[in-house]
Amino acid sequence: MLAIGTVLILRRSGNICFRLSSTLAHLKYKTDLPLQSKTVGQLLDECAEKYSDRPAIIAREQQKQLSFRELLDDADRFAAGLKSIGLSYGDKVGIWAPNLIEWLIASIACARAGLPVVALNPALQSRELEYCINKIDVKCIICPEESKNYKFRSILNELVPELENIDRSNFSCRSLPSLKNVIFISEGNTRGAFSYNDIMNIPDSQSVKSIKEDQKKIDVHSIMNIQFTSGTTGFPKAIPRTHFQVVNNTYFVGQRLQLDQKHHTFCWQVPNFHGYGLIVGTAGWHNGSTILYPSIHYSPKKSLDAIMEARCTYLLGTPTMYVDLIKEQSTRNENISPDFALTGGAVASPQLIKDMQSVLRVNTVHVLYGLTESLAAFCSLPGEDTSKVYTTVGHIVPHTEAKVVDNNRNTVKFGVPGELCLKGVAILDGYLGDDKKTAETFDEEGWFYTGDQFIMYEDGYGNIVGRIKDMIIRGGENIYPKEIENFLQTHPNILEVHVVGVPHKRLGEEVWACIATKNGEPISLEEVKQFCDKKLAYFKIPAAVRILKDFPKTTSGKIQKYKLVEQIVHENKNK
Numbered sequence: 001m002l003a004i005g006t007v008l009i010l011r012r013s014g015n016i017c018f019r020l021s022s023t024l025a026h027l028k029y030k031t032d033l034p035l036q037s038k039t040v041g042q043l044l045d046e047c048a049e050k051y052s053d054r055p056a057i058i059a060r061e062q063q064k065q066l067s068f069r070e071l072l073d074d075a076d077r078f079a080a081g082l083k084s085i086g087l088s089y090g091d092k093v094g095i096w097a098p099n100l101i102e103w104l105i106a107s108i109a110c111a112r113a114g115l116p117v118v119a120l121n122p123a124l125q126s127r128e129l130e131y132c133i134n135k136i137d138v139k140c141i142i143c144p145e146e147s148k149n150y151k152f153r154s155i156l157n158e159l160v161p162e163l164e165n166i167d168r169s170n171f172s173c174r175s176l177p178s179l180k181n182v183i184f185i186s187e188g189n190t191r192g193a194f195s196y197n198d199i200m201n202i203p204d205s206q207s208v209k210s211i212k213e214d215q216k217k218i219d220v221h222s223i224m225n226i227q228f229t230s231g232t233t234g235f236p237k238a239i240p241r242t243h244f245q246v247v248n249n250t251y252f253v254g255q256r257l258q259l260d261q262k263h264h265t266f267c268w269q270v271p272n273f274h275g276y277g278l279i280v281g282t283a284g285w286h287n288g289s290t291i292l293y294p295s296i297h298y299s300p301k302k303s304l305d306a307i308m309e310a311r312c313t314y315l316l317g318t319p320t321m322y323v324d325l326i327k328e329q330s331t332r333n334e335n336i337s338p339d340f341a342l343t344g345g346a347v348a349s350p351q352l353i354k355d356m357q358s359v360l361r362v363n364t365v366h367v368l369y370g371l372t373e374s375l376a377a378f379c380s381l382p383g384e385d386t387s388k389v390y391t392t393v394g395h396i397v398p399h400t401e402a403k404v405v406d407n408n409r410n411t412v413k414f415g416v417p418g419e420l421c422l423k424g425v426a427i428l429d430g431y432l433g434d435d436k437k438t439a440e441t442f443d444e445e446g447w448f449y450t451g452d453q454f455i456m457y458e459d460g461y462g463n464i465v466g467r468i469k470d471m472i473i474r475g476g477e478n479i480y481p482k483e484i485e486n487f488l489q490t491h492p493n494i495l496e497v498h499v500v501g502v503p504h505k506r507l508g509e510e511v512w513a514c515i516a517t518k519n520g521e522p523i524s525l526e527e528v529k530q531f532c533d534k535k536l537a538y539f540k541i542p543a544a545v546r547i548l549k550d551f552p553k554t555t556s557g558k559i560q561k562y563k564l565v566e567q568i569v570h571e572n573k574n575k
Helices: 040-050 068-084 101-113 126-136 152-159 196-201 205-217 243-256 275-285 300-310 319-332 350-358 386-391 435-441 481-488 525-532 561-573
Strands: 002-004 007-012 015-019 026-031 055-059 064-067 092-096 117-120 138-143 181-184 223-228 238-242 265-268 290-293 314-317 340-343 364-371 375-379 400-405 418-424 448-456 462-467 472-474 477-479 494-504 508-517 544-547
Touching: 040 068, 040 101, 040 205, 040 243, 040 275, 055 068, 055 101, 064 068, 064 101, 068 101, 068 196, 068 205, 092 101, 092 126, 101 117, 101 205, 117 126, 126 138, 126 152, 126 238, 138 152, 152 181, 181 196, 223 243, 223 275, 238 243, 243 275, 243 375, 265 275, 265 300, 275 290, 275 314, 275 364, 275 375, 300 319, 314 319, 319 340, 319 350, 319 494, 340 350, 350 364, 350 386, 364 386, 375 400, 400 448, 462 481, 472 494, 472 508, 477 481, 481 494, 481 508, 481 525, 494 561, 508 561, 525 544
Parallel strands: 055 290, 092 117, 092 138, 117 223, 138 181, 265 290, 265 314, 314 340, 340 364, 508 544
Antiparallel strands: 002 007, 007 015, 015 026, 026 400, 055 064, 223 238, 364 375, 400 418, 418 448, 448 462, 472 477, 494 508
16 A cells, blocks of 8 residues: 555555545545447447357246357347337337346347337336336337236236227327337237337348448447336436446456356346346356346246256345345255355345355355446455455445545545445436436536445445435434344344334434344344344334334335335324
């Protein structure tokens, strides 16, 4: 470590982490490696050339598999088909589906045709879907007619009643003025829409060839992907990602996750529409990794089946998914030993990571922190001490600048909690169609305010204390739920716990613990208090306990704490 005035430099394999003050929590990570000026489509060209016959995607439940060359060929054919029905460069295409192999083919096709992919949550209902389509002028929707409990065609029929009889070559809808095409992932009669096979069968060899020839014409700074925030409160915001941002952020993440060390097969538990999948999937393409979908819809049982039978070397999941997988493995005790597991999308407790290592027999656990707005901002370093995995969300990634500020937007000292702010190559420029929210979230210097309560350390690592809006203020005391959750997670009978602040007349808010137990048996408030006694300050000890079997979640696995509070308030009113 070399001190230069107020700048301290920590060197790691040619990369440089600048500490921009001797005491204030402000870091900037630079690297000698140049940024890559290529599109996602060009990245796939390179991947197909280098790993031609290697499996790119295995859809276990669909019993389908494609090599990298086959995946690229199918994507180019579908891209040519999309252009043949009138879609042109820059038109937005919504993919509204669970984890089907067609989702991946269609998304790559869009990248190859210069069509921004709008990743839509399959759980969206008609009002939510209408909002998303109209918010950013989606021109085409790709979805199944039906899948499990998701009634895609029925929902579209609510918005487009004429869909059953409409002329698909002259499609128009009053409630969805931008929408001009619907493509069903279906082999049956799609009536007013195209089928997936229709699109694949339309183009001739010359139009497919033109897709390959057009790759250099696509601007690396054009939008590759648009994602919506989870919508845990109010309507979601539209977040654009450029080819340049995705290619570069995922390249460095792939290095961090050691994907360049050997060929890996991912057990892909995460939903395709979520930013987590975008980061890791593209990171894998830099190194020829294989994606394995264990199921169309999330199932811990099928995930464990896939890990065992396909000998998956890399597990992907949110903390909630690992809780489920650990529960399944505790019952079955299968002979598995994955090389790596990555947890992201929410913060994992130290106890959960220990359970991943002991119960799932994972050799190395990696952690990743990012938002839909930032892609990956912090990520585990190769060969780091295990304690870093237990106590942080990783180390700042290359081409990222971060600082932590107080309520007055003054930078705090290292080790002091505050709001995390980010700058860098992968940070969004602004929300689509929402100048007001963009102005609220960015300051005049271009810093993005994440809304996360964060602690940053001098060595480049950081940790989430919680969401600012989740912080509990009890009688003037600031309480961070994550601290209490991590402690309660060490109780031998607690499987999962989420701490919330419930309105209280005298104190403002009171601490409640919502708990799922390992054996299904209730745990008493008195037992929780005894467990916390002399371990937590009195004001952090839960005043009430609520036993649950399931927690309200978004489709991406994030806990909706506001719904927990609503449920408690409703129950208290009815007592």
